[in-house]
Amino acid sequence: MSEKTPFDTSLSSSKQWIAAAVMAAAGVAGGAYLLRGPGTVAAAPAAAAAGHGDAPSHQDGEHHGEAAAKTGAKAGADAHQEADQHGDGEHHDNKTDASSKDAHGNAAGGHAEGEEAGEGLVKLSAAQAKAAGVVVDQAGPASIQKQVLLPGEIRFDEDRTAHVVPRVAGVVASVHAQLGEQVAKGQLLAVIQSPAVSDQRSELQTAQRRLAFAKSSYEREKQLWQERISAEQDYQAARQALQEAEIAVANAAQKLSAIGAGVAGASRYELRAPLAGMVVEKHLTVGESVTDSTASFTVSDLRSVWAEISVAAPQLPDVRMGAPVVVRATAFDSEAEGRIAYVGALIGAQTRTAPARVALANPQGVWRPGLFVDVAVLAGESPVPIAVDAKAIQRPDGKESVVFVPAEGGYRAQVVELGATDGKTTEVTSGLQAGQRYVKQGSFMLRAELGKASAEHAH
Template identity: 55%
Template structure:
């Protein structure tokens, strides 16, 4: 009887222990899952809130995006328009296309020409100096000794041929005029004697010998009078005016300018003293020294261009002289160019550069040198007509002279290009590029 209750008690304790353990396990399971569930629930609520906020924010963003989406095509359209405009402007700037109608081109003075073959001359440049044209320069001397009574001409004065320069008093002139007057008196007497003797001989009153002697005396008197007159003419003195036999008038030999003056009132001069230098400056010489290696290219009659070094001026002339001898010290030969100077620009003493054509070569494609323009620093272009305007065509150049320039790349023979008004087109293209940048 006692053994059975003990077994039942043990069984009950075991069951109670198992239940307790199960309850404890369930407790711990429940306590362990509650935080996670709470976290999950919190996370869930937070996620829902976040999802809600995100949904709300996303909705707002979607709304904004939707609104922006409505504006975006316009912006994209503007962007595309600007892009197209930039592309168009960029093309105009990069490729140098200038839109210009015929009327505006005419106002700008645009003229066209065709690229073609031409001879390109290589130029030889030599330094030189302007000098007086010695063929038209006179060193005026009185040709008689005397004293200056008055001086009418001043330094730098323009004078005409025969114009009075100065008046001298000279005893030599007085003597020669006295001799002329005496010879003229003797000539008159000899002529009267000859007429009388001739009449007497014709009337058979006097002998023929008297007539012949009178004729001989007349001839001698004529010679003496002519000789005295020629002496005065040789020194530039004419018949005395106002009874002053010693008065000598010094006059200009030709039209020109008084470039030197060495005479003052009261100054005594000799017959060989250069008292004035007069030069016709309407023609001058450009003198240069030519090295032996350059002599084959400097020929008499060759056209030359003279450039002033002190200011912007040029003129053309002809080589008039090339020296036959080379200087021992300089190893150069002198040469000169006759240069017209109607405006007096070329003054003696002015340094110049002389350009001569040394040789010429044929080029297949050439353009007028005035058509070439510089763009963007060193880029060389020639404007060519295109549809609706003109294009700055990049070219590679070769030989050049003052008239034509060889084109190696960029143009073909017969292609039309702008020869007149190219600088105006360059300016207009620069304006268009500047406006595009702004």
């Protein structure tokens, strides 16, 4: 075996370094591919080709360069295969993410559908519904009464109201009735000292004394005439004087009676209630001077009042004497039934309306004079295919009308469209079918529970 020269040794060492450099470049290219992804798959073969291009510059090292190129190409192929596997994994991950996203979306959609299905549902068991007073009925055909709605005002029943005046001039000595007091017929209201009453009583007393004298004179002249002592002419004169005295007494008594004063009492004039009722106005105080036309008291029997309404000309055919009406207060929840008692024959020149009146019984005193009311005149009836009780209709949002219907687990708010109504029964034009069950009583409680559930869901 021959000994190698230093040149051969140096050449061999240089070729080894070149091969090592090519292999390192291939490794770097493969790592870069792994980091950058499938878009750089040609980097490793390019690096290997570059290494292979450097090899011919070295002498006697072609086989080493070819070996290194083969090694770099193999490494590049391995790197490419690994990158393909990594890319498949990434695609797989993307597909998995998409599947997960789709599954999440489907889950979210299912949740939304569940919320929509539960929206408007009030969960309530049968026992809870019974305890809450929920009553279920069936929607069906009914008759809706045609109504003419008119504005009105409660007034005193003038047939049972008295405006008390003294009818004589004088000074108030005492007042015995107060505002708002219930008084009986003939009860003392006030006492007035009146000179006019004193003069009338004096006149009566004078007439009574003249009557007594005329009566005694007549008896004496009659006896004398019967005994033929006195002439008949004297007897007739005594008789005429007696008759005139009787007329004078009757006239004085009638004057006192006309002003409501008694026979006795000097100048005392008593003001008494002409009927039983409440003192609704009082204008007297002790020491006040009054005349014969001073409004002193107003006494009204409020057990009966009038609802006065104004009827426009187009509505007059529907407002007839005896027509039934429903009167509803505008300030609070109260209503009463009555009939048209009077319709005016003339239309006002300024208002272009005719007055009408409804007599209302008022035993509890609910209808106070001055209260504004709505008067619904029932003018006829019309049948409808589907109707519900008016109390079953609720408006949770203040806009849409709903009716609660039985549903699985409770009661659901069903949106409906309404037609004619008479205050008791309301027509349903859409949203319910004939024979469908609905909550007739207890819908207000269900509305409150629905609002509570909506508030909790919002938070």
